Amino acid sequence: MMVRATVVVDNRVGFVRGSFRAAHGLSIVVEVPEEGLRVLFDTGPSAGLLSGNLEAAGFGPLFDHVVLSHGHWDHVGGAGVVRGEVHGPSGDEVVLAEDVRVTGAFEGEYEGRPLPERALVVGDVAFLGCCHFDVEGLLEEYSPRVLVGGFHLLDDVERTEGFLGVLKEYGVEEVYPCHCTGLVSSVRLCEGLEGEPGYVPLRLEWEV
Ligand SMILES: [Zn+2]
Ligand SMILES: [Zn+2]
Numbered sequence: 769m770m771v772r773a774t775v776v777v778d779n780r781v782g783f784v785r786g787s788f789r790a791a792h793g794l795s796i797v798v799e800v801p802e803e804g805l806r807v808l809f810d811t812g813p814s815a816g817l818l819s820g821n822l823e824a825a826g827f828g829p830l831f832d833h834v835v836l837s838h839g840h841w842d843h844v845g846g847a848g849v850v851r852g853e854v855h856g857p858s859g860d861e862v863v864l865a866e867d868v869r870v871t872g873a874f875e876g877e878y879e880g881r882p883l884p885e886r887a888l889v890v891g892d893v894a895f896l897g898c899c900h901f902d903v904e905g906l907l908e909e910y911s912p913r914v915l916v917g918g919f920h921l922l923d924d925v926e927r928t929e930g931f932l933g934v935l936k937e938y939g940v941e942e943v944y945p946c947h948c949t950g951l952v953s954s955v956r957l958c959e960g961l962e963g964e965p966g967y968v969p970l971r972l973e974w975e976v
Contacts, residue, residue: 769802769867771890773916773972776821777812777846778946780967787824788968791817793842794918794947796895797827798888803865807833809888809895809917811846818846825969835870837897837917838885840878842947858884867891867976871910876900887917891976898948903931907938914942914974916966919957923950932960944972 777795781788793813799806808831812818819829831852836844838857847854855862855870862870868891873884878900888895889910896906896917903919906912915935921928935943935957945954946966954965964970 769800769891769976771893771974771976772799772801773797773893773895774799774825774827775944775946775966775968775970776825776827777810777818778966778968778970779948780946780951780965782967782970784969788821789817790968791842792947793817793845794897795821795843795846796916796946797822797825797831798890798895800865800868800890803868805833805865805868806831807835807864807868807888808850808852809835810837810843810897811850813842813845815846815849819849821968822850833864833870835886835888837887838876838883838900840898843897855886857886859886869910871906874901874905891974893974893976904934904938907934907940911938912940914944914963915940916944916946916972918947919945919949919953921945921949921953923952925952925956928953928956932957935961944970 781790892913894912
């Protein structure tokens with residue numbers, strides 16, 4: 769089946785015409801046309817930013833599902849402006865359609881406190897919010913070939929090399945780093961694997 773993703777909120781906006789805006793945060797529209805499924809993965813930092821960028825990218829506010837990866841403001845801030853069945857950061861795996869799953873919560877950590885976080889997996893493509901948890905858990909359980917989203921490397925060179933090594937070890941082939949990955953880390957990951965640093969409104973398609 770075909771899966772299509774459009775980055776609608778990210779720290780970086782691409783060199784395009786139109787009214788797209790960049791802000792610290794993440795939101796990705798994930799479509800599976802064969803299943804008639806449209807999912808919003810995270811909602812960015814604010815309602816105004818999300819609705820403006822959704823409109824600029826040709827989307828309305830209605831989704832079948834709205835997945836909130838974790839509770840940070842830069843991922844849940846726009847939630848009030850969209851409609852759909854909401855899946856919050858905690859809980860067990862939810863199957864949205866065949867081969868389309870919201871993962872069970874991974875135990876992450878942020879500033880010394882526990883932080884549950886979930887990912888969206890469509891076939892062998894995984895979407896991550898900030899990855900405040902150990903990515904090995906996700907790679908082991910879901911074996912994705914492609915990763916899209918924030919990896920919270922914040923341009924830390926040493927952690928970036930470690931992260932890249934883990935992705936290679938688990939057979940990840942393509943990566944589209946967004947948001948809190950940092951631009952330097954994003955470029956490095958894309959040197960090591962296929963893919964490119966994410967930005968608004970990057971549009972991607974895979975056959976999974
Ligand atoms: Zn974030
Ligand atoms: Zn976060």
